[in-house]
């Protein structure tokens with residue numbers, strides 16, 4: 001399908017100075033409004049003339065949405081905080097190092113300087129059919145071009161497909177899930193706080209959106225409780241080009257050990273399904289067991305149960321098995337028998 005790339009369609013640019021003003025503007029303009037943070041994902045859509053909002057609500061002038069603050073129980077990161085600031089923040093690095101590590105692996109330094117945490121967790125899927133303007137299910141049509149015998153689906157889902165087989169592409173999200181982060185949403189009715197994993201929706205719930213935000217809502221901040229501060233963390237991202245690229249897959253785990261045994265654990269993966277996956281069955285199975293290679297082996301097998309590969313992405317099953325194994329048993333035990 002031809003995509004015209006000349007100039008962006010016209011829109012009204014609104015630049016509120018407070019969360020309350022932004023929320024009122026979003027509520028007033030409903031589906032015609034588009035929230036803009038760092039603009040990295042937003043401008044792709046606008047320049048390619050694939051999304052044509054009438055109104056852009058630019059959050060960049062809202063100081064209360066920026067920065068990392070200490071709270072009585074951990075930290076709170078404003079949605080407009082740049083990824084670079086998070087990666088370099090001393091408290092994040094010291095107590096919640098998995099988040100610093102995850103955001104440091106996002107894209108390139110330039111993108112991390114401009115891209116925000118709110119934008120990273122709220123970004124859209126990278127399926128090239130959809131982003132190229134093809135009228136697929138996610139675009140409101142009635143076909144998935146990626147899920148056909150000849151569809152290009154090497155980067156797509158092995159879990160959770162429901163008509164759409166695109167994956168959630170964020171690197172920060174699995175780290176936020178294992179830190180038990182809470183997403184603070186400003187809605188027309190006030191503040192709503194949800195667990196990190198509950199911010200996301202799969203295509204079975206809403207095929208044209210990736211998160212629970214309704215017209216009039218915006219993500220205000222992300223709170224990270226102290227419960228997992230200083231835990232034993234593991235984050236690994238696999239991508240085609242190490243210089244910078246979206247994840248083919250990533251894994252995050254947070255463990256608290258009692259002796260050599262796993263006392264508490266959270267583990268999550270992304271880029272395997274249309275929404276980030278917390279692996280609760282794996283968490284339950286490994287609790288009380290030693291954090292070693294044989295527990296990792298068992299966890300890896302359990303993690304891939306029920307995976308359904310597409311034509312070109314069967315490699316994701318052994319990849320996920322090994323990443324989960326490494327996230328529990330340690331990298332020194334890894335085998336790369338893909």
Ligand SMILES: Cc1cc2nc3c(=O)[nH]c(=O)nc-3n(C[C@H](O)[C@H](O)[C@H](O)COP(=O)(O)OP(=O)(O)OC[C@H]3O[C@@H](n4cnc5c(N)ncnc54)[C@H](O)[C@@H]3O)c2cc1C
Pocket residue numbers: 034035036037038039040041042043059079080105106107108111114115116117118119120121122123124169170171172213217218219220244245246247
């Ligand atoms: C070339 C390239 C490579 C990339 N590589 C990676 C990668 O390796 N890993 C990775 O994780 N990401 C990657 N990204 C994604 C990039 O990190 C995100 O596009 C970026 O973080 C989006 O953030 P932004 O601040 O620019 O948001 P925008 O592009 O402005 O917004 C993104 C989306 O989020 C919505 N949004 C933004 N803020 C809010 C808010 N506060 N409340 C509600 N909705 C909001 C916007 O409406 C929009 O739909 C890459 C992007 C590019 C362009």
Ligand code: SF4
Pocket residue numbers: 125127128129130136137138139143144145146147156163164165166
């Ligand atoms: S995977 Fe999803 S986004 Fe891609 S073509 Fe299919 S329906 Fe569209």
